[in-house]
Amino acid sequence: MKSATCSLDFIPTTFLKEVFNTVGPSILSIINSSLAEGVVPSAFKHAVVQPLLKKPNLDPTDFNNFRPISKLPFLSKVLEKVVSTQLLSFMTENNLFEKFQSGFRACHSTETALLKVTNDLLLATDRGEGTILILLDLSAAFDTVDHTILTDRLRHWVGLKDTALSCYIRLSLPKFSISTDAALERPLKEMGITNVFEDSADFSGISEEVRLKISKTSHKAALSVTEMGTEAAATSFAEFIYFSLPPSVTINRPFLVFIVENTTGSILFMGKINDPTAK
Secondary structure (H helix, E strand, O other): OOOOOOOOOOOOHHHHHHOHHHHHHHHHHHHHHHHHHOOOOHHHHOOEEEEEEOOOOOOOOOHHHEEEEEEOOHHHHHHHHHHHHHHHHHHHHOOOOOOOOOOOOOOOOHHHHHHHHHHHHHHHHHOOOOOOOOOOOOOOHHHHOOHHHHHHHHHHHHOOOHHHHHOOOOOOOOOEEEEEEEEOHHHHHHOOOOHHHOOOOOOOOOOOOOOOOOOOEEEEEEEEEEOOEEEEEEEEEEOOOOOOOOOOOOOOOOEEEEEEOOOOOOEEEEEEEOOOOOO
16 A cells, blocks of 8 residues: 555554554454444544645636545555455455446456447447447546445345445435624724725725715625535625525534634634524
8 A cells, every 4th residue: 555644644654664563463453343343433534635626727716626535544544445355355256246347346447448348349340230339427426326226236236234234334414504704894994994984985986876885894604515515605795795695404403513724723614503493
């Protein structure tokens, strides 16, 4: 495995490998206990999520152009590798792979898939047959996987059950959105921005016929969590500018929400919902 270190790791991966002869038995005990009990340690479930542009030429201001990359602790990846190795070995020995599956198989790749398709097209041409090729380009393909179907296939087709299957339980988080706002009139005046609130304010660039001044300014922050991911936004507005808040949704239990900057650990956004059922 690569010696990549995540910010969640307590020690550098390279150092862990150097002292593995000493700590190896303890790590082996953790891995074996996790597999035997079907429980993933809570520390292994944390990840640093980094948004990366799907292509360099895409607009970085559009969130849809990013894909989230989850960076897991090194020991979490070790557990993942162990499970993957054992599962792939079991499926290979029992011939459980789909006949034409090229992904996630040894000695298979997009190249072998392309060779198969090309060969079929050439054979059909030699037989004087017409061919039609339909390719499905799914956006966020892994997000389209139905977890109910997946667990059903693992149970009835692969043969996983009981403890082994409990590791694949899907955790669902209800959708919600929260928002807050703060008045900016006082801070702006303290910075010397006062004319815009007085009768002498000049907003002729907005309206030449009706004189305008700002009666109220506010800074609003909103957090929305849905099945598509998490989106946080903040904006400032003046009272005469149209502004709409995201719709409120109901969740089923109280909880705290934090957005934390990974490098410094600083809390950028914090919210608390005491009574989700309150109107």
